[in-house]
Amino acid sequence: MAGIYCLFAPVEIVRAAGAIPVSLCGKREKPIADAERTLPANLCPLIKSSYGYAVTDTCPFFSASDFLIGETTCDGKKKMYEFLGRIKPLHLMHLPYSAAEPHALRFWHEEILRLGSFLEESTGQRIDKDHLRFQIRVHNEMRKLLRKISRFQATERVPLSGLDMLTVMETKSFFVYPEKYLDLLRVFIAEMEAIAADGFSPFEPGAPRVLLTGCPIGKGSEKVLRIIEECGGAAVCIENCTGVKGLDLLVDEEEEDPFLALARRYLQIPCSCITPNTGRLALLDRLISEYRIDGVVDLSWHCCHTYNIESRVIGDSVEKGHCLPFLHVETDYSNSDLEQLRTRIEAFLEMARWGSSAHGAVKKPCIELPLST
Numbered sequence: 501m502a503g504i505y506c507l508f509a510p511v512e513i514v515r516a517a518g519a520i521p522v523s524l525c526g527k528r529e530k531p532i533a534d535a536e537r538t539l540p541a542n543l544c545p546l547i548k549s550s551y552g553y554a555v556t557d558t559c560p561f562f563s564a565s566d567f568l569i570g571e572t573t574c575d576g577k578k579k580m581y582e583f584l585g586r587i588k589p590l591h592l593m594h595l596p597y598s599a600a601e602p603h604a605l606r607f608w609h610e611e612i613l614r615l616g617s618f619l620e621e622s623t624g625q626r627i628d629k630d631h632l633r634f635q636i637r638v639h640n641e642m643r644k645l646l647r648k649i650s651r652f653q654a655t656e657r658v659p660l661s662g663l664d665m666l667t668v669m670e671t672k673s674f675f676v677y678p679e680k681y682l683d684l685l686r687v688f689i690a691e692m693e694a695i696a697a698d699g700f701s702p703f704e705p706g707a708p709r710v711l712l713t714g715c716p717i718g719k720g721s722e723k724v725l726r727i728i729e730e731c732g733g734a735a736v737c738i739e740n741c742t743g744v745k746g747l748d749l750l751v752d753e754e755e756e757d758p759f760l761a762l763a764r765r766y767l768q769i770p771c772s773c774i775t776p777n778t779g780r781l782a783l784l785d786r787l788i789s790e791y792r793i794d795g796v797v798d799l800s801w802h803c804c805h806t807y808n809i810e811s812r813v814i815g816d817s818v819e820k821g822h823c824l825p826f827l828h829v830e831t832d833y834s835n836s837d838l839e840q841l842r843t844r845i846e847a848f849l850e851m852a853r854w855g856s857s858a859h860g861a862v863k864k865p866c867i868e869l870p871l872s873t
């Protein structure tokens with residue numbers, strides 16, 4: 501089993517080497533106190549929680565992992581990996597910070613090949629190119645099915661709550677047999693079609709449609725999402741690593757060198773660790789239109805500098821470009837600010853309900869897109 505921490509981990513190669521990738525990102529507050537014995541307190545809670553699980557050996561997936569794969573994304577994570585490497589064998593992929601430069605692709609391609617060598621050595625299994633191509637097809641299909649599921653939320657009567665959608669999306673990080681997982685996703689799509697045909701929705705008619713962007717969340721760190729829905733908002737789109745980020749990015753199945761095809765695909769992930777991160781703006785523009793969004797909430801975990809700084813750019817685009825209300829929240833995994841968050845989110849939802857941005861402009865009507873796209 502291979503423990504991974506990021507959307508940049510090329511899971512197709514991991515599976516082609518006969519290992520099972522599982523996400524080890526910490527989503528709960530409990531292990532943070534133990535992490536703070538080594539790591540500084542003023543660090544992102546996701547990093548501290550991930551490390552806390554490792555030092556306390558309280559995550560069964562961490563215990564079961566034979567080795568770990570990390571990437572040099574943000575500074576906190578890459579330095580935390582130095583400590584994690586003392587607990588388990590860890591392979592660190594060096595990620596270029598620019599996606600646009602041709603030399604960045606060459607460098608990342610080399611890193612993908614280097615990961616392949618590490619995996620072959622660790623698992624004792626040679627990576628067969630045809631099997632890698634098979635894994636690429638399987639994971640492309642998985643992304644298409646998950647995207648189809650998420651697109652049900654773009655309809656007028658939204659069939660799932662954002663919290664339920666989060667549960668569905670998190671399954672993508674914890675399956676053993678890919679083909680069985682694809683079958684389960686197809687069954688789920690059929691169930692969603694039935695629910696949609698019934699016209700069922702967990703939301704009141706007219707509930708403001710919210711897009712949640714920013715740092716990754718999961719069960720245990722979903723408090724902002726929960727408050728949005730408790731206050732009457734419909735969180736129809738979660739644009740972060742747990743949600744739809746990356747689902748549109750498919751690996752080119754026709755490319756002769758599957759390692760190069762993987763390098764191209766993974767380098768396009770619109771994460772704030774990449775600079776400039778124009779892909780995130782383009783993705784948000786499209787999602788705001790597709791999901792007919794009434795307001796955008798941008799979540800930054802404490803001390804996440806990249807998302808925190810980028811929030812200004814996102815806010816300008818949402819408020820001035822789309823004429824929609826925008827709310828930036830910076831918080832951690834504790835419950836100490838729940839009431840403060842609730843007050844801010846209630847006020848934001850009121851603006852979203854009436855279609856006004858902070859600049860007083862009224863939002864533009866959006867175009868209905870067919871479900872099949």
Ligand code: SF4
Nearest residue numbers: 506507508573741771
């Ligand atoms: S936000 Fe960026 S660094 Fe964090 S998990 Fe996602 S892709 Fe990786």
Ligand code: SF4
Nearest residue numbers: 544546574577715804
């Ligand atoms: S949320 Fe930000 S600081 Fe935390 S691990 Fe992700 S990129 Fe790094």
